[in-house]
Structures are given as C-alpha cells and as structure tokens.
Amino acid sequence: MTTKLxxxxxxxxxxxxxxxGYKRESLKAGILHFGVGNFHRAHQAVYLDDLFNTGGGHDWALVGAGxxxxxxxxxxxxAEQDWLTTVVEQDEGHMVARVTGAMIDFLVPGETEAIIDRLADPAIRIVSLTITEGGYFIDPASGYFNPEHPDIIADANDPDHPKTVFGLILAGLVRRRDARVQPFTVMSCDNIPHNGRVTSDGVIGLARLFDRDLAEWVAGNVAFPNGMVDRITPATTDRERNILAADFGVDDNWPVFCEPFRQWVxxxxxxxxxxxxxxxxVQFVPDVSPYELMKxxxxxxxxxxxxxxxxxxDIHFVHEAMQEPLVRGFLAKLEHDEIIPTVPPVPDTDLEDYYQLIERRFSNPKIGDTVRRLCLDGSNRQPKFIIPTIAARLxxxxxxxxxxxxxAFWCRYCFGxxxxxxxxxxxxxxxxxxxxxxxxxxxxxxxxxxxxxIYGEVGRSPAFVEAFSHALKTVWDVGARETLTRYLAGKL
Known part of the structure; x- marks a missing residue:
C-alpha cells in the first residue's frame, strides 16, 4: 500500500x-527558475527546503519556468502532486527519503506572456537557471557566446516575443526598468566554467543585437554571480519509482534519487x-574560480x-565501470599523471583528498547512474571538461x-x-x-x-595530433579493453 504524494x-x-517542517501556505515566491529537472530538484530546491525548515527565508520560494x-x-x-518532490539520498549503507516543498508554482512552458509577467513581478528577486551546457549558445572552440545562432538571431529580430531563456530574461528586465523596479539577479546553477560570466555574455550579447542602451543598462545594473554546483543525480526511471514505492511506500510521479554529497560554492x-x-x-566566497576549475x-x-x-x-552503470579494474585504473592514472597537475591550489582543499572523494562517489552502487548519461552531449561537454586540460598540458x-x-575513446564511441x-x-x-x-x-x-x-588550436597541435592518431588506431585495432591494458602497462 502506497501513499500518493x-x-x-x-x-x-x-x-x-x-x-x-513548514506550512506551504506560508511561502511566497522569490525565485523564478528555468529548467526544472532532476539536478535542480536535488540541489537548489533541497538547500531552499533546508532553509525553510529552519523557519527562515519563506519569501524565497521557487516558481518553475521553461x-x-x-x-x-x-x-x-x-502538478499532479502539488509541485512536491520526493528526494532519496543513498549510498552503501545509507538510504533516506524526504519530501521537499520549496516550489510553489510552475508556469506553463512556452507561455511567453505569463513568464514575462512573472519576471516583471517585484517579488521575483532572483532568476536561476539549470538549462544544461547546450542552453547558453556558446561557441565550443572559443568558449564565448555565439551571437550568430539562429535562435538568438530570431529573438533579436523579435524581442517582444522571445523564444530563448535569454530573450525572456531581457523582456522581464525591460519591464522592470521601465517600471523603475529593481532588476533581479541572474544566477546560473549549471555545471559550466564561469557560469555567471557565460550567462552575462549571453544576456548582454543578445541585447547588443537589438538595443545597445539596454545592453549597457544590464551590464551596469544586473548581477550575474559565478557558482560551482555539485551533486550526482541520475535520470528518473521506473526503477527509481518502484524502489520508492517498495521501500518507502510513496507513489511519486517524478522522484529524484541522488548521492548524499552536495556542494554549492x-x-x-x-x-x-x-x-x-x-x-x-552554501559557501559564499569572493571568487569561485579555484573551486569550479577543480571540480x-x-x-x-x-x-x-x-x-x-x-x-x-557495454558496461551499463557507473559503479559497474568503477568495479572494472581497467576503467578504474585508467581514471586514476589519467587523473594523477595529466589532469590534477593542471589544477592550481584551492583554498582549504587537498586535491588528493578531493580525488579520493570523487572515486568513492563514482563507486556508489546505490545511485544507478548510467554510463550512457555520462556519454551524453560530448560535443558540448568535451570542450568544457577535457579540451582546456589538453590545452594547458600542451x-x-x-x-x-x-x-x-x-x-580517441570518445571518437570511437561516436562511430555508433x-x-x-x-x-x-x-x-x-x-x-x-x-x-x-x-x-x-x-x-x-x-x-x-x-x-x-570543438578542438580549436588543440586540434592543430602536432603533439596532440600524433598522440590522438596513435590512440585511435590502437582502439580500432585491438579494442578498448586491450588498449587500456597497454596504457596501464606503459606500452601504448
């Protein structure tokens, strides 16, 4: 017997x-959030739920948008469960469930006028984002905003009927400026380097295409804080819904399963x-750069x-990959030989301790994170997570x-x-x-x-071209398993 949430x-x-531990009717909207997915509901929404449970911050509730x-x-x-979410934290020997109530509304995605009206509401003082790496219109090679993207050009040509998040944000800011209402903060919660700067580049870059005065006003009056976010949160499937029902007796349309660890700088x-x-x-710091580069x-x-x-x-789950000595060995060797040496010191942090924590988190057998999820969207992720490290080494x-x-493994995977x-x-x-x-x-x-x-100058480096060509040929000749065996033996 289960209880419907x-x-x-x-x-x-x-x-x-x-x-x-608070009454939902005591909450008032203060944050409009674009991108109501699993990570947001396991991270920002949980921190807010914790705050509301202390008895404070009840005028900072979330309104979803898309x-x-x-x-x-x-x-x-x-909507069927009044915007509530069950969050299940689990690792080996630990599994707890909680219901969070930090979100009190969710605007209908695509209903532009309703979204702009809410953005113009003085009660909304923060607009936050988890729109994934691909949502920022970044040119992968340069790492900067791409003003020539068709969606951006469309919004620039018709700013009164925006279709992108950046266009909607600008429309809301225009209404606030014209009504002499203080602008909101735009806070990216996405896992991209310098996410505040990237968001600022997108919003201001779009404004420059159709109203330079607006662009200058945004640059001078709107805050775009950088932040580092972290919590492993896989997609929800019937597996998670069934575990929640069987182990906790709750019927939730869209629960979130995640690791106990979380961090927000x-x-x-x-x-x-x-x-x-x-x-x-939450750690508030003057400069988040060392933390985000490390992560x-x-x-x-x-x-x-x-x-x-x-x-x-053909390994399905991430924890199963970590149980494979060749994969675990590849991670340890590459991290210690080439990745960690490119990371500058981080305040109050030992990089080796941080790596050991990462190993334990990847090995968590309870999360059910899939290898396929980690492989997703390499064309957007590799230029942010791998290629800058290559550039630093070169x-x-x-x-x-x-x-x-x-x-080479990424290339071989994309073969299909x-x-x-x-x-x-x-x-x-x-x-x-x-x-x-x-x-x-x-x-x-x-x-x-x-x-x-994607590769920019890295792809033209003779040293990298040679190393990549040799690696790819080896992967094709002998397969991933034997290639890893040779690499770990120092024979690649």
Whole structure:
C-alpha cells in the first residue's frame, strides 16, 4: 500500500519519510527558475527546503519556468502532486527519503506572456537557471557566446516575443526598468566554467543585437554571480519509482534519487538580496574560480574519462565501470599523471583528498547512474571538461597520451557501435555530425580533430595530433579493453 504524494497527504506519509517542517501556505515566491529537472530538484530546491525548515527565508520560494514543449511533461507530473518532490539520498549503507516543498508554482512552458509577467513581478528577486551546457549558445572552440545562432538571431529580430531563456530574461528586465523596479539577479546553477560570466555574455550579447542602451543598462545594473554546483543525480526511471514505492511506500510521479554529497560554492554578488543559504551549507566566497576549475577538471573530466571506454565495453552503470579494474585504473592514472597537475591550489582543499572523494562517489552502487548519461552531449561537454586540460598540458610542454586516449575513446564511441558490435543509439544533439566525422576518422584521424568549433588550436597541435592518431588506431585495432591494458602497462 502506497501513499500518493500530494499536499493533502503530507500528514499521511510513512513515518520514515520526512515531510516539510513548514506550512506551504506560508511561502511566497522569490525565485523564478528555468529548467526544472532532476539536478535542480536535488540541489537548489533541497538547500531552499533546508532553509525553510529552519523557519527562515519563506519569501524565497521557487516558481518553475521553461521554454521547450518537452518540459510540459515534467510540469504535468509535478502538478499532479502539488509541485512536491520526493528526494532519496543513498549510498552503501545509507538510504533516506524526504519530501521537499520549496516550489510553489510552475508556469506553463512556452507561455511567453505569463513568464514575462512573472519576471516583471517585484517579488521575483532572483532568476536561476539549470538549462544544461547546450542552453547558453556558446561557441565550443572559443568558449564565448555565439551571437550568430539562429535562435538568438530570431529573438533579436523579435524581442517582444522571445523564444530563448535569454530573450525572456531581457523582456522581464525591460519591464522592470521601465517600471523603475529593481532588476533581479541572474544566477546560473549549471555545471559550466564561469557560469555567471557565460550567462552575462549571453544576456548582454543578445541585447547588443537589438538595443545597445539596454545592453549597457544590464551590464551596469544586473548581477550575474559565478557558482560551482555539485551533486550526482541520475535520470528518473521506473526503477527509481518502484524502489520508492517498495521501500518507502510513496507513489511519486517524478522522484529524484541522488548521492548524499552536495556542494554549492557561490559568489556573494546579488542585485536585490538573497536567501540566507549560508545557514544551510552554501559557501559564499569572493571568487569561485579555484573551486569550479577543480571540480570541472577532476570530477567532470573524470566522468568523461570513464564514460567512453565503459560504453565501448557495454558496461551499463557507473559503479559497474568503477568495479572494472581497467576503467578504474585508467581514471586514476589519467587523473594523477595529466589532469590534477593542471589544477592550481584551492583554498582549504587537498586535491588528493578531493580525488579520493570523487572515486568513492563514482563507486556508489546505490545511485544507478548510467554510463550512457555520462556519454551524453560530448560535443558540448568535451570542450568544457577535457579540451582546456589538453590545452594547458600542451602549453606547459607536458605529455598528453592519456588525454589523447580519452578523445580517441570518445571518437570511437561516436562511430555508433560498441566493441561487441551493439548499436549505440544517438546520444548527442549533433549525433549525425559526430557519427559521420567518427566514421571518416577511422581511416583519417585528422578528420576528428578538424572540428574547429570543438578542438580549436588543440586540434592543430602536432603533439596532440600524433598522440590522438596513435590512440585511435590502437582502439580500432585491438579494442578498448586491450588498449587500456597497454596504457596501464606503459606500452601504448
């Protein structure tokens, strides 16, 4: 017998499921959030729920928003349960469930006027984002905003009817400026380097295309704090829904399963105030750069390191990849030989301790994170998580054999079959292009590195071209397993 999640049933939840310690009717909207997915509901929403449980911050509740048709399905699932979410934290020997109530509304994705009206509401003092790496219109090669993207050009030509998140933000800011209402802070919670600067570049860059005065006003009046976010949060499947029902007696349309670990390091730069999140574990710092570089290179680079060889070896779950000595060994060797040496010192942090923590988190057998999820969207992720590390090694005149092998595994994965011959279903927004290029690279490895928008100068480096070509040829000749065996033996 399960209890259907809803406001009416909060007092009927099983005793082992924690419910909000505050009354939902006491909450008032203060944050509008674009991108209501699993990570947001396991991270920002949990921190806010913790704050509300202390009795404070009740005027900082969340309102969800989106721009894509596909987001309506998630909204419908949450609407059926009054915007509540069950969050299950688990690792070996630890599994707890809680219901969070930090979100009090979710605007219909694509209903532009309703979203702009809410953005113009003085009560909304922060607009936050988890729109994934691909949502920022970044040119992968340069790392900067691409003003020539068709969606951006469309918004610039018709700013009163925006279709992008940046266009909606600008429309809301225009209304606030014209009404002499203090602008909101724009706070990215996405896992990208310098996410505040990247968001600022996008919003201001779009404004420059149609109203330079507006661009200058935004630059002078709107805060875009940088932040580092971290929590491993896989996608929800029937597996998670069934575990929640069987182990905790809760029927939730869209629960979130995640690891117990979470981290949020944030620059204290806000236009119109902020919730007192330091009371619930958020680190406010003058400069988030050292923390985000550490995380992006060691954790996200580590994810990429294990993802593609594991995918080629038909390994399904991330913890299973870590149980494979060759994959675990590849991660340890590449991290210690090539990745960690590019990470500058981080305040109050031992990099080796941080790496050991990452190893334990990747090995968590309870999360159910999939190798396929780690392999997703390489065309956007590799330029952020791997290629800058290659560039740093090349600049220092250091070796890149392991990083070249990681790139070779990615290329081989994009060919579209595993070493056993199983078909890899499309797993990148640019899959057709990536697959075609990977197939050309089988005979001519330089074809892969010629993707200028992804590799840039790295793809023209003779040292990297040589290392990548040798690695890719080896992967094709002997397969991922034997290639890793040779690499770990120092014979690649």
């Amino acid at each position: 809803s406001l009416a049933n909060l007092d009927k939840l099983p005793a082992k499921v924690a419910a909000p 721009v894509f048709e596909g987001e309506k399905a998630g909204r419908a699932k949450l 944030l620059e204290d730069n806000f236009t119109a105030g902020r919730p007192a999140l330091e009371k619930v574990g 992006i290179r060691i954790l996200n680079g580590g994810h990429a390191t294990i993802a593609y060889p594991a995918g080629l070896m 600049k220092a005149g250091a070796g890149v054999a392991g990083l070249a092998l990681e790139s 079959t595993t070493d056993s011959g199983s078909v890899i279903e499309p797993n990148d927004p640019s899959w057709e292009r990536m697959q075609a290029t990977a197939r050309a690279a089988k005979a001519d490895p330089s074809a892969w590195l010629a993707m200028e928008d």
